Amino acid sequence: MKTTFQLLFLALTLFTFSCDSDSIEKVPVNSDVVDAELYDLIKRIPTEDEETSINCIEFNYWFNLFVFDENLNLINTIPIINNEQFSEVLGSLKDDYSISLSYPITGELSTGETIEITNNEELKESIDSCQKDEILNDCNGALTTENCIWDVTELGNSSGIYSDSYFQIAQGGNATFHHNSKAYFGNWTTYFIEDQLHLNIFLNDTGAIGTDWNFDWELDYTSDTSMIISNDTSLFNIAINCNLPCKETTYTSCEFEDNPGFAEFNLKDYLACLEISPLSNDAKTQQFSFYETEEDAENGTNEISGENYTNTTNPQQIFVRAEDEKSGSLINTFQFTIEAISCP
Incomplete structure (x- = not known):
């Protein structure tokens, strides 16, 4: 059976694994954010004995698993489809039951280290380790879904x-x-x-x-x-x-039935569509406001409401001012188009 081996050690040494590897420059480290238990775990990992390290084994699903009793009589045949189910099956077996896998299961890592799994208990531990990796990897794609x-x-x-x-x-x-x-x-x-x-x-x-x-x-x-x-x-x-206006080049809203060509817009909804960089202000907080002209946005004058705004022309350009929250100094301006449309 084709198997791929890897150490959970690699995942655990990356406790600060986030859903990618870039970092924000000049953000101060808050030593109180992570509790002491995490740091104790990080310090402990490099010194753990090879005998107690946790290895991860990844099976090529699906396959049939035979279960035998203490007398090696076949008592069940189970189709195994994923790690979660396999772990549950292994956890439900009696101590003297065996399965249709030959032990020891051994392999060599890219580091040259040899790993060995000798019984059902060690196999369950390894599969459970893989499940943690899978959850973290799933997080990578799920949390960074584009335009969401x-x-x-x-x-x-x-x-x-x-x-x-x-x-x-x-x-x-x-x-x-x-x-x-x-x-x-x-x-x-x-x-x-x-x-x-x-x-x-x-x-x-x-x-x-x-x-x-x-x-x-x-x-x-x-x-x-x-x-x-x-x-x-x-x-x-x-x-x-993911129901954001970013998918279209123009932010649209259904026009009033009694006033065609005009509609109500929640301009704040479009903030999620702007390319706002934390590095543009050294990761300091930015305040946003809305204007009908670029000049007003640059000067911070004649601000319009970011909620329940009714357009004055159709279509219409809206300008956004990004400023430092504390000093009020201008950081950048953005613009986007709104349009009232006829809806069925």
Whole structure:
């Protein structure tokens, strides 16, 4: 049977594996973000004995597995289709039961090290290790889906102040958190501590945003569309939203029935479509506002509402001013087109 071997050691030494490898320059390191247990694990890994290292074996599914009792009588034939099912089957076997695999299973890694699996218990441990790798790898694609955001919903007894907020995750784990027409920059990183999947969030903010979000969160990641993160005081649902106006060159809205050519626009929705770089302001928070002319955007005058805006011409250019949150200095301007259209 064709098998591929790898060490979970490679994954564990990358506890700061985020959904890519780029980093944000000049973002200060917050030593309080990751708890001491994580650092203890990192320090322990290079010194672990070879006998206790965890190896990962990846099977070429599917295949039939024969199960034998203590007298080597065939008692079951099970089609094995994935790691999760295989682990469950192995965990349900009695100690003196055997399966249709020949031990020891051995292989040589690219490092030249030989690994060896000698029984059902070690095989289950190896397969469970592979499942952790798979979850982290699935995260890579799911969190960075193009033209999608992760909407935040507060759960439990909460204030609800973040109910209209969302995250954008770029390649490299770079995270942009949008809240109240502001963009906060940082990153998020996934890793396992024992069998618990964690999401570590860091946003470059020393105020309320950093206080509320800069944590080592426990993560329930059950699908590509929704996950729950929690700590001792907070609980959030984060769900993917790909229904953004970015897919078209023009941001459209259905015109009023009694006033053709005019419509209502939530201009804030288009912020997720702008190419906002954290490096344009050294990863400091940016504030956004909307204008009808480029001159007004550059000068910060005659600001228009980012919500429930009615166009004055059709189509119409809208200009966005990005400024430093604290100093108010201009960082950049953007523009996009809105158009009221007839809807069936």
